[in-house]
Amino acid sequence: MNIGELFLHPTPPPNLTGILHLGHLWNALLQDFLIRHYKSQGIPTYWGYGMDHAGISLQVKVESELKKEGLRKGDLTKEEFSKRLWAWKDIHAERIRSQYRKLNLLLPLEEEHFTLSPESQSFVVEVFKKLYRDGLIYRDERLVNWDPLLRTAISDAEVLYKQENSKLYYIKYFFEDSDSEYISIATTRPDTIFADVAIFVNPEDERYLPYVGRKVRIPLIGKAIPILTDPSIDKDFGTGAMKCTPAHDFADYELGKKHSLDIVKAYDIEGIMLSEPYEGLNKEEVKKRLVDDLGELMEVSDYVTNITYSDRSGAKVEPMLSKQWFLKSSQLAKRALELWEHSDLKITNPSRLRRYLQDMEDWCISRQLEWGIKIPVFLKGDENSLEFFEGSEPSEDVLDTWFSSSLWPQIVFKGGGMSPISLLVSGKDILFFWVSRMLFMGTYLDNHFPFQNIYLHGLVLDSKNRKMSKSLNNGIDPIELSEEFGLDVVRLFFLANTHPESNIAFSKNKLEKHSKFLHKLRNASSFIKAQNPSTSAFRVEDLNILELWILKEFVSLRDSLGSLYESLNFSFIAENISSFVWDSFCNKYLELYKLMNKGEIANTEGFLLFMWNEILKILWPLIPNFSEQSYLDLNGSALSHQKRDLGEGISLPTDIGWFLEYFNTYISIRKKLEIPWNAPLKVRIVIPNESWKEANSPLLPYLKIFNHELVELSMEASKDVVLIFSVGDIFVELFLEEEKVLRYREHIQEVKKKLISELEFLNRRLNAGDFKNMAPKELVHEVQEKIERYQKELDFYTSVYG
Incomplete structure (x- = not known):
C-alpha cells in the first residue's frame, strides 16, 4: 500500500x-x-x-x-x-x-x-x-422486483429466497385447430396464463417436434399463441413444455426479448388483474377462481420451490413490468x-x-418511496419528454x-x-x-x-458458523461485549483473527487468551512501577548484554512492522507484537531483570522505563486504553510517540540464544521438581570445544544470577547420577538426588508424547493439499521451523533418556 x-x-x-x-x-x-x-x-x-x-x-x-x-x-x-x-x-x-x-x-x-x-x-x-x-441514465419499462406492500421496486440484494411447499399446476392448452389435441404445461403461476405469449419446448425434445410452429389457445380466453423452441427449456421439468409470460417472470422476460415476443401484463402494480374474466380481482382471488373454472383442464401436484420475499416488508416479491430509471452500469x-x-x-x-x-x-436506480433523494426530473407534456427541474417539483421517485x-x-x-x-x-x-x-x-x-x-x-458468524440475526437470537451487542471483557481484549481478538475475506466464527471463549495477555501486561506495568524506575538518559554502549539483546529484539520487531502494516497483515502484526511482549520481554527479560537485581549484574539506570515506554508505543494501535493508562501511570503525562535515535544497528558481543534457552529450561526444571530458589544446585556444563568458552566468555558471568554453583566447563560428560538437558551445542548436568532424577525422567516421557503428537499434526498440515503453495510463505516457514526444532528436541530426549 x-x-x-x-x-x-x-x-x-x-x-x-x-x-x-x-x-x-x-x-x-x-x-x-x-x-x-x-x-x-x-x-x-x-x-x-x-x-x-x-x-x-x-x-x-x-x-x-x-x-x-x-x-x-x-x-x-x-x-x-x-x-x-x-x-x-x-x-x-x-x-x-x-x-x-x-x-x-x-x-x-x-x-x-x-x-x-x-x-x-x-x-x-x-x-x-x-x-x-x-x-x-435512461427511463424504460422493464421487469423489476416489485414489493407489493411497499409499492416500490427493490434490488436483488433486498430479495430473500425461502424454500417452501407449493403446488405445481398442469394445464391443458388445446390446439387452435383442434378440440381434442392439446399440450399440457406445468406452472407454479396459473394466474398469469392471461399474459402468456408463447409455449416453448426444447428443440431436441422429439415428443414435441411435430407441434412446433402450430398454435394453441389460452384456456378461458381462447387467445392463440405459438409453440416455439429454445435450448434453455428443461426437458425434464414438468411435461417439458413451458408457458412464456414475459411480464411476470425474469427468465420469461429474457426469453421474450430473445425471440422478439410481445409483453402482455396480467396485473397492475397494485396486484389487480387487468384481463377478463377476472378483471379487478387480486392475485389470490384470481387463483382461487381459476382452479374452479379450469376444472378438468388442470391437475395439481405438490411441489417444493423457492419463493421470493422482500427482505424489507416480508411481502412476496412480484416480477413486475414498470417504468423505472436505469443507469448504464455495464458501460x-x-x-x-x-x-x-x-x-x-x-x-x-x-x-x-x-x-x-x-x-x-x-442498474435500476429508482425507488417509489418518500425517504430518499428525489430524482431531479419532471414530465413535460407526454411522458417521453423529460426536463430537469429548475424550481419545480421533481419526480415522485427517489434514487x-x-x-x-x-x-x-x-x-x-x-x-x-x-x-x-x-x-x-x-x-x-x-x-x-x-x-x-x-x-x-x-x-x-x-x-x-x-x-x-x-x-x-469477512463476516462475523456465531460459533456454529451461522450468520447473526434476530430470528436466530444469536446477535451480540458490541458495547455489552466490550464492557464485559474490556475494549482492548475485544480489539486484540478481532485484529488477531483478521485474514483477507475470512469469516470469524465468534465465541466468547476465544477472548480468554487475550484477557490473559492483558493480565500479563498489567502485572508487568505494576512491577515496573514498583521499581520506581529511573528516567535517566543512557548510552547504548553502556548497556549490559541482556539489555542489548532485548533492545535489539525490539528494534528488529519495530522495523519489521512497517512492511506488515503496508501489506495490511493484521493478524501477523498482532501476533508478532504479542509474542515479543509476552515471551521476550515479560517471560525472559523481566524475569532476568529480577534475578540481576538480586545478583552481581547491574541494570542500567533509565533503561527499564525507556524499554517499556517504547513497547507501549507499538501497543497503542492494538490496545490504546491500556497503553495510554500505563504510560500515564509511569510517566505522569500523556503517551508520546517521539522516537529516540538508537544509532546504526545494535550488535551483541556473542550469541545469546543458548543462554535464554538455558534460563527457560533451568527455571522449568526447578519448578517441576519443586526445588526452592534459595536451595543452590551444582551444575556442570559440557561444551563442544575450547573455542566455545572463549566465544561465550561475555555471558559466563551471567550464569551466577541463577543461584547455582558452576562446578566446571568440561568437554567430557560426568559418570555421576545426574539430570541432563541440552541447550544448543552444550549439555547441562544437574547434580541431584536419584529420586528427583527419576521424577524428571517420568516428566520427560510426557514431554516426548506431546512432541510426537505435535510433530504428527505439523507434518500433516505441511503435507496437506496445496498448503506449501497456497499458504503465506511466512506461515510455511514457521511450520517447517517448528518441525525442525521439535524433532531435534525429541531426538535429544530419546538419546539421553530412551
Whole structure:
C-alpha cells in the first residue's frame, strides 16, 4: 500500500435502521488500528466519517412503528410522514454516535457526513444530471422486483429466497385447430396464463417436434399463441413444455426479448388483474377462481420451490413490468475495467471484482418511496419528454440508496477532482453492491479509481458458523461485549483473527487468551512501577548484554512492522507484537531483570522505563486504553510517540540464544521438581570445544544470577547420577538426588508424547493439499521451523533418556 503525505480513509457508513453490530465493530476497529499507526508515525490522517440514510430500510421501520399505533402511511400527510422519517433518523443517528463514543475510536464525530444532507443531495443531483446528459441514465419499462406492500421496486440484494411447499399446476392448452389435441404445461403461476405469449419446448425434445410452429389457445380466453423452441427449456421439468409470460417472470422476460415476443401484463402494480374474466380481482382471488373454472383442464401436484420475499416488508416479491430509471452500469464498468489495465489498484480479491465488473448489467436506480433523494426530473407534456427541474417539483421517485452510497468518497471528500484515497476497508459481502459501484462512479467522475487499495474482511458468524440475526437470537451487542471483557481484549481478538475475506466464527471463549495477555501486561506495568524506575538518559554502549539483546529484539520487531502494516497483515502484526511482549520481554527479560537485581549484574539506570515506554508505543494501535493508562501511570503525562535515535544497528558481543534457552529450561526444571530458589544446585556444563568458552566468555558471568554453583566447563560428560538437558551445542548436568532424577525422567516421557503428537499434526498440515503453495510463505516457514526444532528436541530426549 502506497501511503502518501495524507492517509485518507472513508468509513463505510452504517445504516440508520438499528444499532451497530459486531460486523460494524470489526470494520471500525481495523480502521482505527491503521489510523492510530499512521498517526504515531507522524503521517497526517483523515478518517472520513458519516451515515447512510438507508432508504427503504428506514421507511419500513417507520411504517412498522405507525402500524403499532394503528396507522398507515396513507393516514398521514406527506409533511407529517416526512417528520416521522426525520425524527427516526435523529434518534437512531444519536444512538449510533453514542455507541461509537463508547468504543473509544479516533472517529471525528464532529465532522459527520450524511447522504441526505443538503450538501450531499445537491452533489448527487448534479451527478445524476451529468450522467443523464452523457446518455448514461435512461427511463424504460422493464421487469423489476416489485414489493407489493411497499409499492416500490427493490434490488436483488433486498430479495430473500425461502424454500417452501407449493403446488405445481398442469394445464391443458388445446390446439387452435383442434378440440381434442392439446399440450399440457406445468406452472407454479396459473394466474398469469392471461399474459402468456408463447409455449416453448426444447428443440431436441422429439415428443414435441411435430407441434412446433402450430398454435394453441389460452384456456378461458381462447387467445392463440405459438409453440416455439429454445435450448434453455428443461426437458425434464414438468411435461417439458413451458408457458412464456414475459411480464411476470425474469427468465420469461429474457426469453421474450430473445425471440422478439410481445409483453402482455396480467396485473397492475397494485396486484389487480387487468384481463377478463377476472378483471379487478387480486392475485389470490384470481387463483382461487381459476382452479374452479379450469376444472378438468388442470391437475395439481405438490411441489417444493423457492419463493421470493422482500427482505424489507416480508411481502412476496412480484416480477413486475414498470417504468423505472436505469443507469448504464455495464458501460461504466467497462470503462473501469479498461482503466484497471493501466492502474496499480490493489484489492483483496481481484478476480471476484473483475468478474463483477465484466458481468455488470444496467442498474435500476429508482425507488417509489418518500425517504430518499428525489430524482431531479419532471414530465413535460407526454411522458417521453423529460426536463430537469429548475424550481419545480421533481419526480415522485427517489434514487436507490446505493446510488448515493456509490458517491460516498466524493461526498466525504467534497466532490470530484479528488486524489485517490489511500485505503478502503470493507466487508466482502458488499463488494458488488457498494465497492464495485464506487469504483466505476469514481472513474467516471475523475478518470481514476477513488482508492489506491481495498481490503475486504469477512463476516462475523456465531460459533456454529451461522450468520447473526434476530430470528436466530444469536446477535451480540458490541458495547455489552466490550464492557464485559474490556475494549482492548475485544480489539486484540478481532485484529488477531483478521485474514483477507475470512469469516470469524465468534465465541466468547476465544477472548480468554487475550484477557490473559492483558493480565500479563498489567502485572508487568505494576512491577515496573514498583521499581520506581529511573528516567535517566543512557548510552547504548553502556548497556549490559541482556539489555542489548532485548533492545535489539525490539528494534528488529519495530522495523519489521512497517512492511506488515503496508501489506495490511493484521493478524501477523498482532501476533508478532504479542509474542515479543509476552515471551521476550515479560517471560525472559523481566524475569532476568529480577534475578540481576538480586545478583552481581547491574541494570542500567533509565533503561527499564525507556524499554517499556517504547513497547507501549507499538501497543497503542492494538490496545490504546491500556497503553495510554500505563504510560500515564509511569510517566505522569500523556503517551508520546517521539522516537529516540538508537544509532546504526545494535550488535551483541556473542550469541545469546543458548543462554535464554538455558534460563527457560533451568527455571522449568526447578519448578517441576519443586526445588526452592534459595536451595543452590551444582551444575556442570559440557561444551563442544575450547573455542566455545572463549566465544561465550561475555555471558559466563551471567550464569551466577541463577543461584547455582558452576562446578566446571568440561568437554567430557560426568559418570555421576545426574539430570541432563541440552541447550544448543552444550549439555547441562544437574547434580541431584536419584529420586528427583527419576521424577524428571517420568516428566520427560510426557514431554516426548506431546512432541510426537505435535510433530504428527505439523507434518500433516505441511503435507496437506496445496498448503506449501497456497499458504503465506511466512506461515510455511514457521511450520517447517517448528518441525525442525521439535524433532531435534525429541531426538535429544530419546538419546539421553530412551
